Amino acid sequence: MAKFPYAPAPESRDVARLKPxxxxxxxxxxxxGTGEAVKTINPADETPLxxxxxxxxxxxxxxxxxxxxxxxGSWGRLxxxxxxxxxxxxxxxxxxxxxxxxxxxxxxxGKPIKESRDVDIPLASAHFFYYAGxxxxxxxxxxxxxxxxxGIAGQIIPWNFPLLxxxxxxxxxxxxxxxxxxxPAETTPLSALVLAEIIAEADLPPGVVNILPxxxxxxxxxxxxxxxxxxDKIAFTGSTEVGKIIQRSLAGTPARLSLELGGKAANIVxxxxxxxxxxxxxxxxxxxxxxxxxxxxxxxxxxESVADELIVSLxxxxxxxxxxxxxxxxxxxxxxxxxxQLAKINELSDSGEAEGxxxxxxxxxxxxxxxxxxxxxxxxxxxxxxxAREEIFGPVLSVLTxxxxxxxxxxxxxxxxxxxxxVWTEKGSRxxxxxxxxxxxxxxxxxxxxxxxxxxxxGYKESGxxxxxxxxxxxxxxxx
Amino acid sequence: MPxxxxxxxxxxxxxxxxxxxxxxxPRSESGRTYPVTDSHGELLAHAAQAxxxxxxxxxxxxxxxVTGWSRATGYNRGQVLYRIAExxxxxxxxxxxxxxxxxxxxxxAALANVxxxxxxxxxxxGWTDKYAxxxxxxxxxAGPYFNFSLPEPVGVVGVVAPxxxxxxxxxxxxxxxxxxxxxxxxxSSxxxxxxxxxFAEVLGTSDLPxxxxxxxxxxxxxxxxxxxxxxxxxxLDLTGVxxxxxxxxxxxxxxxxxxxxxxxxxxxxxxxxGIARLGLFTExxxxxxxxxx
Numbered sequence: 001m002a003k004f005p006y007a008p009a010p011e012s013r014d015v016a017r018l019k020p021x022x023x024x025x026x027x028x029x030x031x032x033g034t035g036e037a038v039k040t041i042n043p044a045d046e047t048p049l050x051x052x053x054x055x056x057x058x059x060x061x062x063x064x065x066x067x068x069x070x071x072x073g074s075w076g077r078l079x080x081x082x083x084x085x086x087x088x089x090x091x092x093x094x095x096x097x098x099x100x101x102x103x104x105x106x107x108x109x110g111k112p113i114k115e116s117r118d119v120d121i122p123l124a125s126a127h128f129f130y131y132a133g134x135x136x137x138x139x140x141x142x143x144x145x146x147x148x149x150x151g152i153a154g155q156i157i158p159w160n161f162p163l164l165x166x167x168x169x170x171x172x173x174x175x176x177x178x179x180x181x182x183x184p185a186e187t188t189p190l191s192a193l194v195l196a197e198i199i200a201e202a203d204l205p206p207g208v209v210n211i212l213p214x215x216x217x218x219x220x221x222x223x224x225x226x227x228x229x230x231x232d233k234i235a236f237t238g239s240t241e242v243g244k245i246i247q248r249s250l251a252g253t254p255a256r257l258s259l260e261l262g263g264k265a266a267n268i269v270x271x272x273x274x275x276x277x278x279x280x281x282x283x284x285x286x287x288x289x290x291x292x293x294x295x296x297x298x299x300x301x302x303x304e305s306v307a308d309e310l311i312v313s314l315x316x317x318x319x320x321x322x323x324x325x326x327x328x329x330x331x332x333x334x335x336x337x338x339x340x341q342l343a344k345i346n347e348l349s350d351s352g353e354a355e356g357x358x359x360x361x362x363x364x365x366x367x368x369x370x371x372x373x374x375x376x377x378x379x380x381x382x383x384x385x386x387x388a389r390e391e392i393f394g395p396v397l398s399v400l401t402x403x404x405x406x407x408x409x410x411x412x413x414x415x416x417x418x419x420x421x422x423v424w425t426e427k428g429s430r431x432x433x434x435x436x437x438x439x440x441x442x443x444x445x446x447x448x449x450x451x452x453x454x455x456x457x458x459g460y461k462e463s464g465x466x467x468x469x470x471x472x473x474x475x476x477x478x479x480x
Numbered sequence: 481m482p483x484x485x486x487x488x489x490x491x492x493x494x495x496x497x498x499x500x501x502x503x504x505x506p507r508s509e510s511g512r513t514y515p516v517t518d519s520h521g522e523l524l525a526h527a528a529q530a531x532x533x534x535x536x537x538x539x540x541x542x543x544x545x546v547t548g549w550s551r552a553t554g555y556n557r558g559q560v561l562y563r564i565a566e567x568x569x570x571x572x573x574x575x576x577x578x579x580x581x582x583x584x585x586x587x588x589a590a591l592a593n594v595x596x597x598x599x600x601x602x603x604x605x606g607w608t609d610k611y612a613x614x615x616x617x618x619x620x621x622a623g624p625y626f627n628f629s630l631p632e633p634v635g636v637v638g639v640v641a642p643x644x645x646x647x648x649x650x651x652x653x654x655x656x657x658x659x660x661x662x663x664x665x666x667x668s669s670x671x672x673x674x675x676x677x678x679f680a681e682v683l684g685t686s687d688l689p690x691x692x693x694x695x696x697x698x699x700x701x702x703x704x705x706x707x708x709x710x711x712x713x714x715x716l717d718l719t720g721v722x723x724x725x726x727x728x729x730x731x732x733x734x735x736x737x738x739x740x741x742x743x744x745x746x747x748x749x750x751x752x753x754g755i756a757r758l759g760l761f762t763e764x765x766x767x768x769x770x771x772x773x
Binding site for chain 1: 614621622714727728730734756767
């Protein structure tokens with residue numbers, strides 16, 4: 001099939017207004033951290049973007065002290081109406097600087113500019129706007145007539161949606177009157193530090209939000225402070241492995257915990273589904289953000305009678321995806337976030353072949369520099385293969401087949417994870433029956449990877465507990 | 481329970497206190513029993529001392545019952561829970577005597593305690609077809625999608641029942657677990673075990689499907705670690721575990737990211753139960769579908 005030629009349409013890097021160096025934001029001030037200064041890398045070309053001064057143990061203590069002072073003082077005493085107005089300010093400021101933030105995000109993360117521009121940044125702004133409105137209405141949220149904040153929320157977020165995850169964490173915490181110590185991921189600190197500028201410019205009282213760039217040791221230090229009683233709640237988004245470590249660390253302590261962990265979602269296509277739409281949904285499900293999405297539809301379960309036809313269509317569609325420079329507005333699939341992640345994707349994909357599955361990758365020319373992986377799918381996959389069980393967190397789809405709805409349910413639920421699932425069929429009663437039986441926190445029917453601030457998100461089983469988004473998302477930050 | 485009778489002419493028929501697993505009343509596979517005494521230290525009976533294997537059997541039976549019970553309609557579950565209240569009410573004097581012996585309550589207080597337990601089933605029976613309306617709803621997303629959230633049962637809940645309140649405490653932690661569609665493996669009060677065993681007989685005559693509740697008597701310190709680490713248990717209620725022993729169980733529970741409930745300060749079982757316990761062992765599921773023609 002002939003490919004339409006596209007001339008490059010690069011977004012301007014200057015829009016990001018990158019600074020040579022970035023600092024932690026503690027007690028209302030930007031200052032050098034006591035950790036190391038590290039370079040953050042553009043994964044699309046492996047060049048350094050900026051230097052980031054990482055936080056150290058002392059900075060964690062200072063941030064916690066500042067957050068405590070704010071929780072007990074200026075922020076704790078503020079009315080819900082005024083708290084909400086600060087959040088509205090942040091929402092507006094993110095929208096105002098949306099283009100800048102989108103470019104920062106794409107440079108630091110490697111995701112296509114059209115995704116950061118059309119998904120990450122608008123949703124981050126919308127999330128603040130949504131929770132802003134809750135701040136003076138908490139008595140109506142169904143958690144008692146006058147719910148109280150917990151105190152300090154320690155928040156640890158991943159690198160796949162850096163700004164959006166910061167918004168998911170900070171907005172509900174502030175709306176409910178908590179203060180925040182947040183650690184962005186080590187490979188993607190920049191957008192959170194631009195958000196810190198926005199928060200500073202919004203005149204939030206010092207200590208209400210503290211942002212500490214750093215590696216796993218800083219995440220562990222934040223969890224330790226919670227175990228010691230200095231932090232009241234931990235909210236973590238990341239791997240199930242680390243989630244379990246945190247759950248153990250907080251055992252026997254009064255600290256509250258919410259976990260949003262890994263997934264291995266089934267995307268189930270019945271023979272009566274509109275296959276063209278399903279193909280688009282499958283592509284969105286696993287190749288969106290290079291598949292680096294905890295709720296990615298990484299296991300395609302297709303009814304046997306349409307499997308061959310669907311796979312042909314899918315391969316044809318994947319061959320038209322444009323893989324390459326994330327800053328090009330035409331790019332569909334950008335860079336993998338880090339060399340380490342690329343190595344993990346390679347290792348698991350190799351295991352797929354070694355265990356007997358058949359690999360197919362879209363023919364595409366990958367850039368010579370940077371961390372890239374072509375859209376890939378595996379057929380002849382059995383449920384015992386690692387690529388059908390483990391979270392790959394990359395643009396790799398494992399295709400399995402089924403004959404009956406019961407078999408589809410059994411296979412879909414045959415995983416320790418339970419974050420999301422997809423169903424494609426034209427039959428309404430079947431959609432509702434499948435949605436009932438799928439053990440997953442989010443079920444997308446005839447769509448996939450939709451997100452909204454009003455819509456609760458979170459997992460069953462080893463995908464974690466607690467919900468983010470919507471009225472339900474308030475509960476994780478309220479004492480009751 | 482060997483009720484001490486004043487009429488010497490007839491020997492009472494004593495009950496063997498056994499476990500309740502999968503709708504049946506087996507002895508412990510281990511053959512072990514332990515003495516249970518009243519509040520004055522007088523022997524009441526020998527109760528079954530459940531083993532790790534009994535616990536695994538109980539979990540298997542609870543897992544097998546999840547599909548049927550969780551998919552039963554709220555109306556149906558409500559009728560079963562109400563039926564439990566009916567059966568309990570029919571035996572309230574017996575339970576009052578057992579509770580009085582176990583907890584050392586005066587007869588009137590014991591009867592009030594049993595009545596509160598009966599009313600608790602009535603209370604939760606009414607929740608079964610209402611909780612989803614209170615905890616769920618539609619979400620007004622910014623796009624052409626119909627989006628709703630519903631509470632769903634978490635699955636198999638391991639319940640360590642309160643040690644102090646043999647019947648009312650047990651009922652207060654168990655009823656909300658069942659009302660939201662979960663199945664349960666319950667470790668009864670260790671020292672005040674007999675009312676729980678008799679209560680299992682009530683469950684067995686209340687149209688409750690086999691396996692929905694499995695009740696074990698025995699040593700909490702021996703059984704709770706197996707319950708906490710069992711990979712097929714989804715959630716854990718540690719109400720009946722003394723605070724110092726909770727940490728190790730929470731660590732074990734992290735192995736499969738169990739939802740663990742640690743009660744806040746003890747408010748007593750007489751208090752209005754409110755809505756809080758209904759939410760402990762539910763998951764919120766959110767479903768999206770496009771709106772179009």
